[in-house]
Amino acid sequence: MSILVGRETRLLVQGMTGAEGTFHTEQMVAYGTTVVAGVSPGKGGTEHLGLPVFDTVRLAVDATGATAAAVFVPPPAAADAIMEAADAGIGLVVAITEGIPVLDTIRARAFAERRGVRLLGPNGPGLVSPGERTKVGIIPNHISRPGSIGVVSRSGTLTYEIIQALGRAGYGQSTSVGIGGDPVPGLGFADILQLFAADPATELVVMAGEIGGSDEEHAATVIGSGYPKPVVAFISGRSAPPGKRMGHAGAIISGTTGSPAAKVAALSAAGARVAETIEGIVDAVRARLGEPAPAG
Numbered sequence: 001m002s003i004l005v006g007r008e009t010r011l012l013v014q015g016m017t018g019a020e021g022t023f024h025t026e027q028m029v030a031y032g033t034t035v036v037a038g039v040s041p042g043k044g045g046t047e048h049l050g051l052p053v054f055d056t057v058r059l060a061v062d063a064t065g066a067t068a069a070a071v072f073v074p075p076p077a078a079a080d081a082i083m084e085a086a087d088a089g090i091g092l093v094v095a096i097t098e099g100i101p102v103l104d105t106i107r108a109r110a111f112a113e114r115r116g117v118r119l120l121g122p123n124g125p126g127l128v129s130p131g132e133r134t135k136v137g138i139i140p141n142h143i144s145r146p147g148s149i150g151v152v153s154r155s156g157t158l159t160y161e162i163i164q165a166l167g168r169a170g171y172g173q174s175t176s177v178g179i180g181g182d183p184v185p186g187l188g189f190a191d192i193l194q195l196f197a198a199d200p201a202t203e204l205v206v207m208a209g210e211i212g213g214s215d216e217e218h219a220a221t222v223i224g225s226g227y228p229k230p231v232v233a234f235i236s237g238r239s240a241p242p243g244k245r246m247g248h249a250g251a252i253i254s255g256t257t258g259s260p261a262a263k264v265a266a267l268s269a270a271g272a273r274v275a276e277t278i279e280g281i282v283d284a285v286r287a288r289l290g291e292p293a294p295a296g
Helices: 019-031 057-064 075-087 102-114 156-168 189-197 215-223 260-270 278-288
Strands: 011-014 035-039 051-054 068-071 092-095 118-120 126-129 134-137 146-153 173-178 204-210 231-236 273-275
Touching: 011 019, 011 057, 011 075, 019 035, 019 134, 035 057, 051 057, 057 075, 068 075, 068 134, 075 092, 075 102, 092 134, 102 118, 146 156, 146 189, 156 173, 156 204, 156 231, 156 278, 173 189, 189 204, 189 215, 204 215, 204 278, 215 231, 215 260, 231 260, 231 278, 260 273, 273 278
Parallel strands: 011 035, 011 068, 035 051, 068 092, 092 118, 146 173, 146 204, 204 231, 231 273
Antiparallel strands: 126 134, 126 173
16 A cells, blocks of 8 residues: 555646656656646647646546646746646645745645645655555656655655665665655645554654754654654754755744754654664664664
């Protein structure tokens, strides 16, 4: 099994005919994802990559039964694309677009929540369930392998590094999820942790946070309230000076809120094992699973 996506997922790609949409649609199809349509206003009735293109999400859903949407729409129109997908009955919207204005994201997230639609992102790499051969987003095809480790991270690049390090150590993933690094995300750490808790295919969760915001502290309350599976955590950006934005728009410390020390303390107190390096994540996973260290 997996969370959020699987073999039953029928994906449409908003902005499929653009350069980014084209490249990543090809990658998702090559991985095994069932991509059923693209949506590009003004290009309805054509084909792209052998797939039908529609002017609106509603038309695409009616014709193909799409259940999920990937958003590769430029920032000025991305919030409207998210809301269009939510209004058309799509159950999961994965917003890859970076640079969406914060107020637009707040509006789109509220719209999706009112309709019971799950929004992942924006400004994230999406997700992949290797055992289901299903990927929505931009996580590289070659780094994932099936297994029982759930991965959730704010940073796209860090997500890739963790997946690759786990795989090299022989630990595959049930699902790997990038929630995105913007100040206002859709699904957060706590949401993904709850999904992993209910997934019988997930044995252990690796959670990779970073400085800024309070989502990691919120996740710590979930972990500390009888969470049923072991959690290995990692906080990046520990050397960032307070008050200075580093990388992601959400990676800024204000006072003690969002500081790495506060996050590490909260997660440790909740019972998570907090690693200091990527290699330490693998060692912590091995220890939590009760497996011996490799010889030599």
